[in-house]
Amino acid sequence: MIIEIIKSSISILDALELYSSIDVGSINTRKKRFNICCPFHNDRNPSFTIYTDTNRFRCWSGCNEGKTGDVIDLVALSLNTSKSNAIKILRNKLSKKHLGDEFLTELKQKMKKNKLLADIHYNFEQEVKEAIDTLSRLDRLISKKLTQIKTIEHLNKFGDLYHLKPTINYWLDSLLENDVSIVFYTLKDAKTFLERLNYK
Ligand SMILES: [Zn+2]
Numbered sequence: 458m459i460i461e462i463i464k465s466s467i468s469i470l471d472a473l474e475l476y477s478s479i480d481v482g483s484i485n486t487r488k489k490r491f492n493i494c495c496p497f498h499n500d501r502n503p504s505f506t507i508y509t510d511t512n513r514f515r516c517w518s519g520c521n522e523g524k525t526g527d528v529i530d531l532v533a534l535s536l537n538t539s540k541s542n543a544i545k546i547l548r549n550k551l552s553k554k555h556l557g558d559e560f561l562t563e564l565k566q567k568m569k570k571n572k573l574l575a576d577i578h579y580n581f582e583q584e585v586k587e588a589i590d591t592l593s594r595l596d597r598l599i600s601k602k603l604t605q606i607k608t609i610e611h612l613n614k615f616g617d618l619y620h621l622k623p624t625i626n627y628w629l630d631s632l633l634e635n636d637v638s639i640v641f642y643t644l645k646d647a648k649t650f651l652e653r654l655n656y657k
Contacts, residue, residue, distance in 0.1 A: 463547045466555045472528045476535040588647050596625050
């Protein structure tokens with residue numbers, strides 16, 4: 458728990474200010490992510506990204522294999538000490554407020570909510586994946602059927618498939634869109650259609 462408290466109550470920027478040679482006051486820190494010169498290697502072009510949304514950092518050059526991590530890793534690297542020592546140092550930095558019951562309850566609720574959101578996101582992704590699989594299979598099946606149309610009787614029987622194919626292809630395209638709302642409504646339409654068709 459102490460690790461979660463540290464990660465959620467001490468910012469990367471505060472740690473940089475306190476434990477590294479970086480002068481945080483001279484940086485525009487309002488953006489979600491921005492680059493500064495890496496404090497861990499001789500960096501001429503700013504290649505050290507600070508992620509204020511996730512409270513993490515990453516060096517994209519110079520530091521072997523790209524050093525990346527959280528506020529604890531940052532302090533361990535800055536002070537050239539172990540992770541457990543960095544945790545001890547940061548623990549001492551925490552105020553009484555951060556170790557109080559009220560803060561802990563709030564933190565636990567926040568973590569629960571984040572877990573819930575991650576679960577919802579995962580389930581949605583799974584549903585999208587399944588829909589893409591099912592529609593792709595259906596698309597292949599329709600293509601096969603269409604090549605088998607040789608007579609007028611066949612055409613009467615399977616002709617409707619000609620109209621279905623573009624719709625399925627449109628859904629397949631839309632399910633791969635970046636826009637979540639497009640994916641969401643496409644999934645809804647596709648699922649309704651597949652349920653009516655009873656095709657799995
Ligand atoms: Zn570096």
